[in-house]
Amino acid sequence: MTLPVIHRVTTLEFAVRPIIWPFAEERRVEIAAHFAELQRQRPKLWNGRVLLGRDPVFTDGHFAATYFETDFASFLSWRDWGFPDPDVFNGFGMGALRGSDGAFVMGEMAQHTATAGRIYFPSGTPDLDDVKDGMLDIPGSVVREIAEETGLTTADYVAEADWHCVVSGPSIAMMRILNLDVPGEVARARIEANLAREAEPELSAIHLVRGMDDLRPAMPRFITAFIAQQFAPR
Template sequence: MTQTAIHRVTTLDLPVQPRPWSFAVERRAGIDAHFAVKQGERPIWNGRVLLARDPVFAAEHFSASYFEADFASMLAWRDWGFPDQEVFNGFGMGALRGSDGAFVLGEMGQHTSNAGRIYFPSGTPDLDDIRDGAVDIAGSVEREVEEETGLTSKDYRAGAHWDCVVSGVSIAMIRILASDLTGAALRAGIEANLARQQQPELSAIHLVRDIGDLTTAMPRFVTAFLEKQFAR
């Protein structure tokens, strides 16, 4: 998975199938040392996350096999240049879009592991996202949107399809969440919600109305998605 590609699908089949991760086992000492350094830089904790293997796109269907790992191993895997190319980070994103066509993105706070990056509400799936033995990406997106912005499923209409953006060892499953509010009104509401939090995950809200609003702080899977949207 080295080139950026976008696959539009309507169904996701993402079973959780426990399987050892040789990278996490064989490099345990180095991973723990690396995480200790990162904890000294910002307050992060070593929770459990879900990573994936064996991605398959067939017609309008996407399937993959997920397994449980610790955040420390995922962080080292990322920071060390993704030494295990058989594993990927497959996560959902909620592309909030105002009634005027503006997309709403958040900038990660300096206390987070992705400080300064700008993207849609999202998060690597964790154990709370497992439903009936599979990863519930739709539920994960709904949870992340509410945690980051304060918006609930009553505040938008979720699209019927997913744009799966393959970029390196990431697959972002992006669904448009259409609001009846303008982009500016959405931003104002989200900023008011952030102001009520002691340590919000987001430090700023950005509106993207056209390609000229894209920045290098946005990951490639985000800019590729937006470029396709604005090209329509």
Template structure:
């Protein structure tokens, strides 16, 4: 099992730079074949542009790193082949939805997505829409993904300051607690109503986590580690 480290961070400094990724260049033909196979399995996935990180440094309550642009096909191959380039990490923001009665809200990814069946907080691999003034805007990414996946707006929640950065091998999940101004059953009903209005929602189901017994193997380890820590501190 991959060991995890959880850092409490108040500031993020994530510069975006034009960097050539040797893995993507050297294995282009293999990557293209791999992506073609994945598209046969899930025709809805597409080869957009994403941002990956390198050179992450935690100093006190500060995280700095450099991000670069890559195509989704290369990212998918890197992930599926066991992360062969150890200098690169997948660093993304997550909005940990916390209801007024103390439950965490997670979504189950729909079958047409690249992470079908996985259950976690609203999030996504950063892309070019998340770049602001030459830097990766993780707070903006969290708000964007939250709106796209659940339909919730700023009127529904309050964002806690600071980040829980969970380092799990080649991943860094930058988790921010999002306090919902409603209990769990109301939150679920509201999100499910939003999903029902979409032709092809990213989420297929909503899950409430009220205790450790609600955690499942379909939830990534960095998500369950965060939840375990949160419940232990109550």
């Protein structure tokens, strides 16, 4: 298993193209059956449209790739079956919320979601709401996901210029540090209050990470790699 690689970039460029995905076409019957079983376990799952990437290129502080539309059922089958198409990657934006005391703020996904129990920064697989003039708007996706999952808005944080793109196998997590104007404990309380007002929140718990000792097995490799870089001796 290869270790995650982190590329620090300042610009992103993702064209959305009408590409036919052979995996989704050729295994349609199997995919439908797999998704039906997932829905039996988690009835709230919805087979919407999502965007996956291909042809990633990192050059001189710039990350470019092509994205295409597919259905959520095909994405989950590709994920659950060990990523059988190596030319495709799941590239998503993440808002790395950081309190004024240096604590990172992460959420634990609720049981009704497709990633139940996993702990990471607010994020989501890009969808058609993130497409603007034929281009995938990852910064906009981050703002939307932060608001939907935590209730925080752009008035609550200042985004740093750079993106930390963590390449971990078939996943590329594009993380942007969002500096909050309050300590981690205060941010957690605000988010928990927002979750309490929702009928079915996406997050079931909020975790603070102040160093390597706060890492948990439920955190994906791209999260642990990012945290290790942030808390490495300077």
